[in-house]
Amino acid sequence: MTQTTTQPTSYHHGDLRSALLAAANDILQQDGIDSLSLRKLSERVGVSRSAPYHHFKDKHALLCALAEQGFKELDHLLAATPLRMNENVATELRHFISNYIAFATQHPERYELMFGRTIWKTSQPTESLKQTAYKAFEHYAKMVNHFMAERKLPSTTASVTAPLRLAQASWATLHGLCRLQIDGVYINMEDITEVSEAALQAILKLD
Amino acid sequence: MTQTTTQPTSYHHGDLRSALLAAANDILQQDGIDSLSLRKLSERVGVSRSAPYHHFKDKHALLCALAEQGFKELDHLLAATPLRMNENVATELRHFISNYIAFATQHPERYELMFGRTIWKTSQPTESLKQTAYKAFEHYAKMVNHFMAERKLPSTTASVTAPLRLAQASWATLHGLCRLQIDGVYINMEDITEVSEAALQAILKLD
DNA sequence: CATCCAATCTTGACAGCGTCAAGTTAGCCC
DNA sequence: GGGCTAACTTGACGCTGTCAAGATTGGATG
Numbered sequence: 172m173t174q175t176t177t178q179p180t181s182y183h184h185g186d187l188r189s190a191l192l193a194a195a196n197d198i199l200q201q202d203g204i205d206s207l208s209l210r211k212l213s214e215r216v217g218v219s220r221s222a223p224y225h226h227f228k229d230k231h232a233l234l235c236a237l238a239e240q241g242f243k244e245l246d247h248l249l250a251a252t253p254l255r256m257n258e259n260v261a262t263e264l265r266h267f268i269s270n271y272i273a274f275a276t277q278h279p280e281r282y283e284l285m286f287g288r289t290i291w292k293t294s295q296p297t298e299s300l301k302q303t304a305y306k307a308f309e310h311y312a313k314m315v316n317h318f319m320a321e322r323k324l325p326s327t328t329a330s331v332t333a334p335l336r337l338a339q340a341s342w343a344t345l346h347g348l349c350r351l352q353i354d355g356v357y358i359n360m361e362d363i364t365e366v367s368e369a370a371l372q373a374i375l376k377l378d
Numbered sequence: 379m380t381q382t383t384t385q386p387t388s389y390h391h392g393d394l395r396s397a398l399l400a401a402a403n404d405i406l407q408q409d410g411i412d413s414l415s416l417r418k419l420s421e422r423v424g425v426s427r428s429a430p431y432h433h434f435k436d437k438h439a440l441l442c443a444l445a446e447q448g449f450k451e452l453d454h455l456l457a458a459t460p461l462r463m464n465e466n467v468a469t470e471l472r473h474f475i476s477n478y479i480a481f482a483t484q485h486p487e488r489y490e491l492m493f494g495r496t497i498w499k500t501s502q503p504t505e506s507l508k509q510t511a512y513k514a515f516e517h518y519a520k521m522v523n524h525f526m527a528e529r530k531l532p533s534t535t536a537s538v539t540a541p542l543r544l545a546q547a548s549w550a551t552l553h554g555l556c557r558l559q560i561d562g563v564y565i566n567m568e569d570i571t572e573v574s575e576a577a578l579q580a581i582l583k584l585d
Numbered sequence: 586c587a588t589c590c591a592a593t594c595t596t597g598a599c600a601g602c603g604t605c606a607a608g609t610t611a612g613c614c615c
Numbered sequence: 616g617g618g619c620t621a622a623c624t625t626g627a628c629g630c631t632g633t634c635a636a637g638a639t640t641g642g643a644t645g
Contacts, residue, residue: 183611183622206523208602217631218506221604226622230603268445283495288486291561294408308564333572339565340555340576347554351546354498355516358546365540369547390593390640415631428633433593437632475611 188226190216195237198282204289209233234290235297239284241278241301246307250276252314259320262377267314268345268367275349276360277361282353286346344370395433396422402444406487411496433536442504443463448485448492449507453514455481459521467525467581474521475552475574482556483567489560493553519545551577 184190194215198207209230213220227233252267261293275282292294296304313340348367352356358366389473391397401422405414416426416437434440459474482489495501519547522545554572558565565573 178487181611187622199379209604210602218622221625222623223516224604233474273581279499285562286557286563288490288494288561291563292486304563319500333576336569336572336576339569340551340580343554343558343573343577344551345554345557347550347552348547350557351553352495354493354495356493356498356511357549362546365543366550368547369540369543372551373547388640394593415632417631428596429594431633 184218184222186189187218189215189235191223191226192236192240195233196240199237199284200278201214204284206279209339210267226302231290232297232310234284235300237281237288238285239300239303240299241281242303242307245274245331246310247302247324249307249310249314261371263377264371265368269344272352272363276352277365279353281347286350308338308369309343315341325334341374343373384414391423391429392423392424393536394423394429398430398433398440399443399447402440403447405487406444406491407485411491438497439504441491442507444488445492445497446504446507446510448488449510449514452481452492453510453517456514456517456521468578471525471578471582472575475578476550479556479570479574483559483570486560489556503570515545515549518549522548548581550582557581 191212195207195212195218196213198212209223210220213222225234227236252270253263261262284290290300312335316334319337347369347373348358348363348370352363390560398419402414402419405419405422416430420427420429431438435442452579453479460470491497497507519542523541526541526544552574555565555577559570560568
């Protein structure tokens with residue numbers, strides 16, 4: 172997929188860091204996280220097994236960088252959501268929801284990596300990753316604020332619930348939806364539209 | 379914690395399967411999933427490194443059995459939720475929500491294992507695990523039905539949304555909340571009560 | 586009670602993994 | 616051109632999951 176060809180073949184690779192990330196992305200997407208080993212990765216890029224250590228402190232650091240790329244793409248997705256409300260609010264939101272779900276379900280391994288415990292638990296995320304991830308969330312929270320400010324979400328909600336809380340709760344719903352679908356636990360692909368519709372109706376408090 | 383002492387010391391352990399699961403639970407809870415290796419596990423129980431293979435086909439199968447235990451406990455939690463509605467509905471639901479969140483956050487590693495991609499993706503879950511997990515969900519769905527039937531959830535919701543969808547959506551919300559909290563991504567422990575309250579208000583459509 | 590079987594457990598071995606230390610190469614600046 | 620430093624390689628270590636072959640045993644069968 173991405174260029175695995177490294178025709179320079181010189182001792183110094185040139186842009187090994189990018190090449191590693193690209194190849195890692197391919198492996199992640201095609202064969203899953205379990206098949207992503209530094210050794211196979213190095214071999215595919217055409218360098219020795221310990222070359223990556225000059226660009227990433229750890230395997231963990233490489234995974235963080237990979238996740239960070241994902242959050243940047245997610246941020247772009249958020250940026251692409253139109254904030255002009257000429258349309259029906261429900262329609263706009265539906266559009267965003269389906270975009271988010273597509274983002275998650277079309278690259279499940281990456282989504283798992285981005286939000287998974289592997290990266291975020293005690294073995295802490297890179298400072299860089301943290302910032303990128305929080306920027307994406309702020310972006311989302313701002314979007315929610317916008318919707319509410321334009322009176323498109325019921326004002327009763329606004330009075331009861333702080334905007335931040337609504338942002339967190341709605342993200343949690345979206346996130347949980349994606350996780351259950353991705354992991355294939357309680358929701359399968361055919362249901363997910365209807366389930367998200369149910370969630371949307373709850374948030375909009377349509378009667 | 380659980381008995382690691384195996385005083386019989388005979389060639390045949392007696393109840394190795396249970397001992398393995400118990401020890402695995404301890405390791406999982408104390409040191410995390412990454413520290414759970416068959417070799418250390420076997421050593422702790424006092425058997426050789428390949429003894430477990432006579433009770434579990436795989437490491438994967440052992441993890442499935444571990445997750446299955448978790449789902450059984452979760453099922454008990456659901457069973458313990460009172461369905462008589464003498465109390466305020468919101469209060470009852472709040473009680474259940476806090477119980478579920480406690481279940482997830484007090485044993486994060488187990489929760490991750492239960493719902494994580496490790497078990498549920500292509501490397502399929504045990505048939506036994508599947509059944510146990512779905513039984514827990516049915517239990518939950520029945521609970522939701524009960525709440526709705528007793529007119530404790532707004533009938534407007536009922537008319538628009540199928541019960542199953544509401545069950546899935548609400549579980550997704552709860553699940554997403556727990557995941558984000560456990561993984562420490564966007565929600566920290568102090569916030570979670572308020573966030574879940576926001577979600578609850580959305581579902582109840584209180585005005 | 587003796588015998589045998591099948592289940593259980595052990596030992597040895599293999600390939601794969603992440604990671605480090607020591608040595609090699611090459612681009613770049615003075 | 617000389618030398619410094621970053622990039623890269625090779626060898627090695629301990630850890631992992633898993634399998635094959637052999638040892639041990641409890642229980643059923645005669």
